[in-house]
Amino acid sequence: MDNESELHAFCQELTGASWIALDTEFIREKTYYPQLCLIQLATDSALACIDPLALGDLGPLEPLLLDASVTKVVHAAHQDLEILYLKTGAVPAPVFDTQVAAGLLGYGDQIGYARLVETVLGRSLEKGHARTDWSLRPLEAEQLAYAADDVRYLAEAYPIIVRELERLGRLDWLEEDFRALSDPARYEPDPEGAWQRVKGTQHLKGRQLAVLKHLAAWRERQAMRSDRPRRWILSDDVLLELARRQPTDLRGLGKVRGLEERTFKRLGEELLSLIREGTALPKEQWPVLPERRALAPEQEALVDVAMGILRHRARENEISPAAIASRRDVEAVVCGDRDSDLVHGWRARLAGDAIRGWLAGSLQIRVRDGEMELEK
Structure with missing residues (x-):
């Protein structure tokens, strides 16, 4: 799609949609700022590959990207949101990142898009154009098909992921994480x-x-x-x-x-x-390097046990421990750091509260039939 009238008609077609799948293709090997070369959008009934190099500005697309009633579904959202922020001056919002959501479904920490599609939809994606130069024109039919697949299957996977999160009662856990993705400060050069x-x-x-x-x-x-x-x-x-x-x-x-x-x-x-x-x-x-927390031997022992609690809670909920917290996060909790992600939001409910409860003595660890149990 390389003219404004077609783009306007497509945006009109999306009127009333509650969500759109979004992806971008760009290059930045020879530049500081990424060069936006293609934008792919899809719903369950429409799909388009939009050529920003031919269009110049994104015109009627910008209101759609910023429409608070339309969720933008993206996989590993940071780079896509960064380039659109640099292009338009605003971050698309609200956002649903399927990579983050996949962690809560036990699909693995920082799962790639191809692996997500295979896990959720049972499909294998073509990888032949992963290193293509998207700035060259005209784009070949195979390149456009490859780019379209990045949102075609995302649009198929999104409702399935949402239903599974709802079934597990975890959909609202991600609100804080997704809200942070739309903070412009994340994408400003510093x-x-x-x-x-x-x-x-x-x-x-x-x-x-x-x-x-x-x-x-x-x-x-x-x-x-x-x-x-x-x-x-x-x-x-x-x-x-x-x-x-x-x-x-x-x-x-x-x-x-x-x-x-x-x-x-x-x-x-x-x-x-x-x-x-x-x-x-x-x-x-003078700038100061972040202090490397030097733990006493007794603190190291506490962290080892707390990591066991983290893995136990992760296994109970069929989630990768790394999707919840790192060892450094656990060290921060053991040292009483209130800024750790592990003491806020869903991470606290899932594992952080249990670790803090054990540290405070209100929970104890027992072993029954070879399995760890946490009891008051």
Whole structure:
């Protein structure tokens, strides 16, 4: 679908729909921002592949994406929502993420779309176009069929997943998780926080982290301004080496491993200036790495038992333990952290409350016929 009149007619056809299945195809290997190349939409009676490259703006589609009465059904929603937010300035809402929902049905943690379709519908998907360049035109019939399948089967699976969640009394458990997916703050670029995504940051400390934060924020803004991948500006390894060595002149800068000669010639003085600015920051402005919680031996023992409770509750409810919480989440509960996801919402009802009850002494663990039991 590559003209506005067709798109308008399709959106009119969807009037009154309570939900739509949504997927996107994009590329970002050579850019900072993802380039939206295709939008696929489907209900139980309609399907379309929409070409945003031909349309320019999404026109009549935007109100549909933002219509609060229409649930947008997406699998592994983050990237699709991010690109639509960057394209339209708003996050589609409300959202139903079938990957998250599948975790509550015991299908596995972070299940892929092909596996979900096989599990729910018993169908095998064609994988031949997984690495295709969606920006090239015209798209072949096989590519469009592949893209259409991403919403065709999603539209078939969604009602089944909802019915199963309702049967288990778990449909409302996901409201908080899905509401968070529509928060625009999740998709805003954050230059000041870019240092936290640099691989190897844990090996730096003190003023080195201050220099890294300054350099990483500069790199992020450069990538955003030029719409190029971060690694094309400077690699993570070079950022770390600059922060570690903190060269003060071009001679020292030239000894930094991995710094390309053309980058040295073009950006040498600017990099030295950034390093000087980073080293001049007062200590109170230095970034601090998240503390790695050091548990006492008796706390480690408590965590081991609490993990057993988590696995027990997960098995009782036929859910993957990883879909409920990680060991780090359990450590936080043992240490009395009230911000852990495990003490809020459905995760608390499923396992967190039992762990906290055991820690408080209001629940005890018994073994009967080789099986764990929790009793008041």
